[in-house]
Amino acid sequence: MDPxxxxxxxxxxIILIGDSNVGKTCLVQSFKTSQxxxxxxxxxxxxxxxxxxxxxxxxxxxxVWDTAGQERFRTITQxxxxxxHGAMIAYDISRRATFDSLPRWIHELKQFGAANVLTALIGNxxxxxxxxxxxxxxxxxxxxxxxxxxAVETSARDAWSVEEAFVMMxxxxxxxxxxxxxxxxxxxxxxxxxxxxxxxxxxxxxxxKKPCAC
Amino acid sequence: xxxxxxxxxxxxxxxxxxxDEMKLLAKLEEQNRLLETDSKSLYSVSGVxxxxxxxxxxxxxxxxGHVIKEWDDWSKRKVGQIKVLIRRGVPxxxxxxxxxxxxxxxxxxxxxxxxxxxxxxxxxxxxxxxxLSRILPQHQLFQKLRDATCQEPLLNVLKAYAxxxxxxxxxxxxxFIVGLLLTQMAEEEAFCVFVRLMKDFRMRExxxxxxxELGCCIYQFDSMIQEQLPELHSHFQTxxxxxxxxxxxxxxxxxxxxxxxxxxMRTFDIFMCEGLEIVFRVGxxxxxMKQTELxxxxxxxxxxxxxxxxxxxxxxxxxxxxAYQIKYNSSRMKQLRKxxxxxxxxxxxxxxxxxxxxxxxxxxKQRLDLLEKRCSEQLVSQMKKELEKSLRNAARSQNTLKEMxxxxxxxxxxxxxxxxxxxxxxxxxxxxxCRLRExxxxxxxxxxxxxxxxxxxxxxxxxxxxxxxxxxxSAQNDLQVELLSARLKEALTQAALKESHHKLLQLQTxxxxxxxxxxxxxxxINSQRDHLRELTSQHQDLCSQLQQSRQQFSALQYKxxxxxxxxxSFSQTTLKPSTSASLEHNDT
Numbered sequence: 001m002d003p004x005x006x007x008x009x010x011x012x013x014i015i016l017i018g019d020s021n022v023g024k025t026c027l028v029q030s031f032k033t034s035q036x037x038x039x040x041x042x043x044x045x046x047x048x049x050x051x052x053x054x055x056x057x058x059x060x061x062x063x064v065w066d067t068a069g070q071e072r073f074r075t076i077t078q079x080x081x082x083x084x085h086g087a088m089i090a091y092d093i094s095r096r097a098t099f100d101s102l103p104r105w106i107h108e109l110k111q112f113g114a115a116n117v118l119t120a121l122i123g124n125x126x127x128x129x130x131x132x133x134x135x136x137x138x139x140x141x142x143x144x145x146x147x148x149x150x151a152v153e154t155s156a157r158d159a160w161s162v163e164e165a166f167v168m169m170x171x172x173x174x175x176x177x178x179x180x181x182x183x184x185x186x187x188x189x190x191x192x193x194x195x196x197x198x199x200x201x202x203x204x205x206x207x208x209k210k211p212c213a214c
Numbered sequence: 215x216x217x218x219x220x221x222x223x224x225x226x227x228x229x230x231x232x233x234d235e236m237k238l239l240a241k242l243e244e245q246n247r248l249l250e251t252d253s254k255s256l257y258s259v260s261g262v263x264x265x266x267x268x269x270x271x272x273x274x275x276x277x278x279g280h281v282i283k284e285w286d287d288w289s290k291r292k293v294g295q296i297k298v299l300i301r302r303g304v305p306x307x308x309x310x311x312x313x314x315x316x317x318x319x320x321x322x323x324x325x326x327x328x329x330x331x332x333x334x335x336x337x338x339x340x341x342x343x344x345x346l347s348r349i350l351p352q353h354q355l356f357q358k359l360r361d362a363t364c365q366e367p368l369l370n371v372l373k374a375y376a377x378x379x380x381x382x383x384x385x386x387x388x389x390f391i392v393g394l395l396l397t398q399m400a401e402e403e404a405f406c407v408f409v410r411l412m413k414d415f416r417m418r419e420x421x422x423x424x425x426x427e428l429g430c431c432i433y434q435f436d437s438m439i440q441e442q443l444p445e446l447h448s449h450f451q452t453x454x455x456x457x458x459x460x461x462x463x464x465x466x467x468x469x470x471x472x473x474x475x476x477x478x479m480r481t482f483d484i485f486m487c488e489g490l491e492i493v494f495r496v497g498x499x500x501x502x503m504k505q506t507e508l509x510x511x512x513x514x515x516x517x518x519x520x521x522x523x524x525x526x527x528x529x530x531x532x533x534x535x536x537a538y539q540i541k542y543n544s545s546r547m548k549q550l551r552k553x554x555x556x557x558x559x560x561x562x563x564x565x566x567x568x569x570x571x572x573x574x575x576x577x578x579k580q581r582l583d584l585l586e587k588r589c590s591e592q593l594v595s596q597m598k599k600e601l602e603k604s605l606r607n608a609a610r611s612q613n614t615l616k617e618m619x620x621x622x623x624x625x626x627x628x629x630x631x632x633x634x635x636x637x638x639x640x641x642x643x644x645x646x647x648c649r650l651r652e653x654x655x656x657x658x659x660x661x662x663x664x665x666x667x668x669x670x671x672x673x674x675x676x677x678x679x680x681x682x683x684x685x686x687x688s689a690q691n692d693l694q695v696e697l698l699s700a701r702l703k704e705a706l707t708q709a710a711l712k713e714s715h716h717k718l719l720q721l722q723t724x725x726x727x728x729x730x731x732x733x734x735x736x737x738x739i740n741s742q743r744d745h746l747r748e749l750t751s752q753h754q755d756l757c758s759q760l761q762q763s764r765q766q767f768s769a770l771q772y773k774x775x776x777x778x779x780x781x782x783s784f785s786q787t788t789l790k791p792s793t794s795a796s797l798e799h800n801d802t
Contacts, residue, residue: 020341020344020345020386021341021344021345044386044387044462044463044466044467044471045458045459045462045463045466046458046459046462047517047521048459048513048514048517049514050514063513063514068386070341070385070386071423072385072421072422072423072424072425073386073425073462075424075425075426075428075429076425076428076429076458076462079456079458083454
């Protein structure tokens with residue numbers, strides 16, 4: 001183990017779920033190394049990645065559990081739900097079916113996860129705009145209807161909003177655990193909650209991202 | 215472990231370069247050791263190896279050649295020897311044949327349908343396509359298949375199996391197994407071997423959708439770690455590192471995705487002969503070997519360490535040997551399986567109960583909703599009824615109010631027709647004065663009558679007195695009598711006068727009443743007359759109307775007559791006389 005990574009103030013377990021081939025492992029890779037692997041081997045069972053973020057002077061260790069998407073692996077992956085603090089349910093914006101199965105994943109999370117698990121919807125493959133089959137507003141609506149934290153669109157290929165999505169999770173989890181951390185309005189995150197104005201000041205992608213209307 | 219690795223140095227080093235004798239000696243030593251660890255082996259390999267030819271000239275290939283040639287015999291009677299040979303490793307160029315023999319691939323009944331299977335489509339096909347396009351190209355297994363054209367056989371075999379076995383379909387781990395098979399043999403052969411592996415090697419159970427078999431394997435493996443590597447197991451637990459996190463893919467891939475290719479091949483050789491046991495053995499051997507390293511690591515480090523088993527590459531023989539140093543107790547495994555099954559059954563029961571409860575909960579919620587809805591509906595309908603009722607009440611009270619108003623109006627009207635107070639007063643005083651007059655008259659009458667009585671008494675007394683004084687003044691007496699009678703007459707006349715005066719008054723009142731009546735009758739007559747006049751005018755109107763109608767009628771009759779005449783004349787000209795006659799008759 002890297003001795004530099006040893007110290008941390010908070011450890012959050014994030015489970016990354018969603019249909020097969022929506023790019024879960026690529027998202028994790030992008031988060032970890034900011035690199036995209038065109039041909040990512042499929043995950044058998046479960047895999048995980050750790051990265052320590054620094055948020056307002058606190059070292060937040062994010063342990064991201066990357067699960068196999070194929071349905072039959074669910075009996076194996078379900079056992080990881082319970083210990084997760086946060087969940088990211090990924091879908092592919094260019095494949096409608098992956099969005100349609102979100103309610104099933106949400107249900108699964110309710111059934112096997114902790115009661116207060118923080119959940120966000122991640123619409124990946126935002127770079128495939130031409131093949132888009134799912135509108136961002138739909139994801140926002142779903143997130144609101146199901147009482148989820150947020151809906152975010154990302155592109156693991158372009159490392160676009162991936163970092164922000166994870167930072168958003170980390171920040172929100174910190175807020176739950178440490179009241180001294182304020183919600184960050186300057187960060188380019190799309191929060192569902194009406195009480196938080198969404199401001200997109202991140203220079204890299206502010207013009208590209210649409211705020212979650214919900 | 216240390217002694218094991220020291221011992222393994224000898225045969226592995228010898229097998230590379232030493233002369234034939236050394237090689238054979240080393241092999242025999244190794245076999246003996248392996249046999250000692252394998253209680254199931256019944257035969258001595260050394261005898262077999264020495265039997266056909268002299269031991270000095272016997273090469274590995276010769277032995278395998280012999281085994282392959284007489285496979286039926288060996289597979290029936292010399293299973294132990296086959297096991298020993300396979301644990302030593304199948305020569306690379308013989309692998310295709312040996313693997314097919316080991317799983318009796320030639321006799322797979324579905325092989326003839328392979329081309330048909332490829333023609334059909336299956337729902338998993340798109341998923342297979344996607345998976346193949348992203349499989350890690352640098353994985354040693356797929357170096358040959360990196361080309362898109364070379365991926366075709368892989369796709370075909372996976373698809374054909376998914377079509378053949380709809381229940382299992384395509385499972386993501388299987389791509390490594392099929393990939394490995396395709397490095398050794400042609401597409402259709404690989405398919406046959408894969409079918410066998412699925413059917414007869416617990417693979418089908420492993421891939422089954424519920425993955426209970428995988429869960430069982432993981433449970434057994436976890437128990438083995440706990441029993442044989444307790445220190446490591448407790449480290450796993452403190453780190454929250456569950457056995458399933460690293461071993462799921464070990465079982466599903468037969469370690470193919472984790473081990474370096476040579477070690478993977480050797481493991482697979484043994485798997486083809488002895489089944490999943492080798493995965494437990496190699497897995498535990500890996501953990502045993504890396505124990506000291508793992509105990510220092512956190513969860514992430516351990517995951518990385520166990521996913522990357524490159525360090526085995528240099529020494530597959532050592533790995534196999536280490537694997538056979540592991541205690542593997544079949545009866546214990548059976549026991550663990552039973553335990554797992556009971557745990558799972560309990561879990562399933564709990565889950566079912568939970569499901570039942572949650573569905574009941576759902577049901578109750580729905581009912582509650584329904585009841586609430588119904589309740590509110592009832593409330594609404596009740597409110598509606600009440601509203602209607604009150605509306606009706608309001609209407610009724612309005613009606614009564616109207617009635618009252620009309621009544622008031624009527625009363626007001628009637629009160630206006632009634633003579634006013636003054637006239638009533640006047641009439642009352644009139645009545646009183648009438649009565650007074652009557653009483654006056656009556657008292658006057660009484661006085662007069664009393665006066666008459668007095669006079670009569672006086673007169674009688676005078677008559678008695680007059681008897682004695684008759685002589686004195688008979689003439690005076692006569693005059694007095696006359697006077698008295700005259701006065702009497704006068705009184706009588708006055709009384710009669712008063713009576714007639716009274717009668718006159720009565721008659722006057724009667725006359726007044728009658729004249730009133732007369733007046734009313736006259737008014738009535740007048741109204742009747744008016745009515746009569748109206749009626750007469752109406753009558754006259756009607757008469758005039760009648761007159762008009764009669765005129766119109768006569769005009770119409772006249773027209774009809776004209777028409778009938780013209781018809782008659784027309785028919786007389788065109789029809790027979792008889793027909794026209796009948797027509798005339800009809801017209802009339």
